[in-house]
Amino acid sequence: MAIKNILVAYNGLPGSEAALHGAVAIQQHYDTHLTGLFAHGGSKLSHQIKPWMPQKVQDAIMQVEDDSHAELRAKFDQICASVPHEKRHWIDSGGPVHRTVAAYARLYDLTILGMHEAATEYGQSHIEIYPDRITFDSGRPVVIFPATYKKTTFGKKTVVAWDGGRAASRALADAIRLLEKDDPVEIVSVGRSPFSGSLPGIDAGLILQRHDLNVTLTELPRDKRSIADTLVEHCQQTSADLLVMGAYEHSPLREGLFGGVTRDIAMRANIPVLMSH
Numbered sequence: 001m002a003i004k005n006i007l008v009a010y011n012g013l014p015g016s017e018a019a020l021h022g023a024v025a026i027q028q029h030y031d032t033h034l035t036g037l038f039a040h041g042g043s044k045l046s047h048q049i050k051p052w053m054p055q056k057v058q059d060a061i062m063q064v065e066d067d068s069h070a071e072l073r074a075k076f077d078q079i080c081a082s083v084p085h086e087k088r089h090w091i092d093s094g095g096p097v098h099r100t101v102a103a104y105a106r107l108y109d110l111t112i113l114g115m116h117e118a119a120t121e122y123g124q125s126h127i128e129i130y131p132d133r134i135t136f137d138s139g140r141p142v143v144i145f146p147a148t149y150k151k152t153t154f155g156k157k158t159v160v161a162w163d164g165g166r167a168a169s170r171a172l173a174d175a176i177r178l179l180e181k182d183d184p185v186e187i188v189s190v191g192r193s194p195f196s197g198s199l200p201g202i203d204a205g206l207i208l209q210r211h212d213l214n215v216t217l218t219e220l221p222r223d224k225r226s227i228a229d230t231l232v233e234h235c236q237q238t239s240a241d242l243l244v245m246g247a248y249e250h251s252p253l254r255e256g257l258f259g260g261v262t263r264d265i266a267m268r269a270n271i272p273v274l275m276s277h
Contacts, residue, residue: 002030002177003026003030003032003109003110003177003178004032004033004109005032005033005035005107005108005109005110006023006026006027006030006032006033006034006035006108006109006110006111006112007035007037007104007105007107007108007110007111007112008020008023008034008035008036008037008111008112008113009037009038009039009101009111009112009113009114009129009134010036010037010038010072010076011038011039011040011072011128011129012072012075013114013128014114014147015113015114015115015116015145015146015147016113016114016129017079017114017147018114018115018145018146018147018148018149018150019112019113019114019144019145020036020076020079020080020112021079021145021149021150021152022112022143022145022149022151022154022272023112024079024080024082024083024152025151025152025153025154026110026112026143026154027083027087028082028083029153029154031087032087032109033087033088033089034080034083034087034088034089035089035090035091035108036073036076036080036088036089036090036091037091037093037100037101037104038069038072038073038076038090038091038092038093039093039094039095039097039100039101039104039129040092040093040094040097069092073090073092076090077090091104097128097129098129098130098133098134098137099137101113101129101134101138102133102134102137102138103138105134105138105140105142106138106139106140108140109141109177110140110141110142110143110178111134111138111140111141111142111143112142112143112145113129113131113134113142113143113144113145114129114131114144114145114146114147115131115144115145115146115147115266115267115268115269116128116129116130116131116132116266116267130266131144131266131275132247132248132262132263132266132275135247135248135262135266135275135276135277136247136248136277139277140276141171141174141175141274141275141276142247142274142275142276143242143272143273143274143275144266144269144272144273144275145272146268146269146270146271146272148270149271149272151241154241154242156183156184156241157183157184157186157238157239157240157241157242158175158178158179158183158184158185158186158240158241158242158243158244159185159186159188159231159234159235159238159240159242159243159244160172160175160185160186160187160188160204160243160244160245161188161189161190161231161243161244161245161246161261162187162188162189162204163189163190163246164204165246166246167245167246167247167248167276167277168245168246169246170246170276170277171244171245171246171247171274171275171276172204172207172208172244173276174274174276175242175244175274175276176208176211178242178274179208179211179213181211181212181213182212182213182214183213183214184213184214184216185208185213185214185215185216186215186216186217186218186238186240187204187205187208187215187216187217187218188218188219188220188231188234189217189218189219189220190219190220190222190227190230190231191220191221191222191227205217218234220234226261226264227261227264228261228264228265228268229264231243231245231261231265232265232268232269232270235269235270235271236270240271241271241272242271242272242273242274243265243269243271243272243273243274244273244274245261245262245265245273245274245275246275246276246277247262247266247275247276247277248260248262248277262275
């Protein structure tokens with residue numbers, strides 16, 4: 001089934017700027033509907049409103065917030081100028097940011113997010129988004145764009161991080177809809193050999209070959225570097241345009257305490273990353 005509806009969480013921070021440009025490139029490539037979502041849990045400015053304040057003061061505070069929201073919408077429309085009007089949509093939604101984005105993401109074929117970054121201006125912490133958490137909570141595929149991403153087209157060369165696990169399998173299945181005939185796809189395993197232990201008669205490479213993709217298998221040795229560093233470096237060396245990987249094969253709590261591939265990649269990959277859980 002073709003991709004028809006994509007969601008981009010846009011809050012004006014640099015990562016979401018890159019995500020929006022990436023979302024436009026994806027929209028142009030697949031001719032989808034594109035919905036911008038501004039999720040905000042109520043700014044510190046609006047929290048300053050007290051019942052005892054004169055109504056004019058309360059109205060003035062809310063007007064400042066409304067103006068900032070309008071500016072964000074205008075910037076969204078400017079960046080999305082090449083998207084047909086009937087396929088461009090905007091949602092302004094309050095409530096807890098992560099819960100809101102995850103809830104909307106469950107209804108879309110693909111959600112586009114910027115890599116997490118801390119808000120640099122006072123009063124913006126309520127709009128920060130952690131994309132790995134959205135991936136875990138939504139159960140839907142998420143593409144994360146680094147803030148440095150500048151391309152205006154969606155690339156072809158894809159690296160799939162494969163360990164034979166459930167999350168990797170889900171990510172591979174979700175990514176198939178983004179891949180097109182003869183696209184080069186490299187299935188990469190780090191520090192283990194899931195290829196040699198494939199089920200008799202079938203493996204991940206053969207599945208993709210049957211989708212008319214140009215597939216290669218690569219086993220990378222595990223060394224002193226982390227798996228995340230190994231994958232990031234390999235993507236750089238092979239000029240990959242997209243990294244596909246499963247998210248949180250281990251629990252988020254464990255990765256939060258001890259570190260893990262999901263969080264490491266989500267925080268510092270330098271190419272778009274498709275994650276699924």
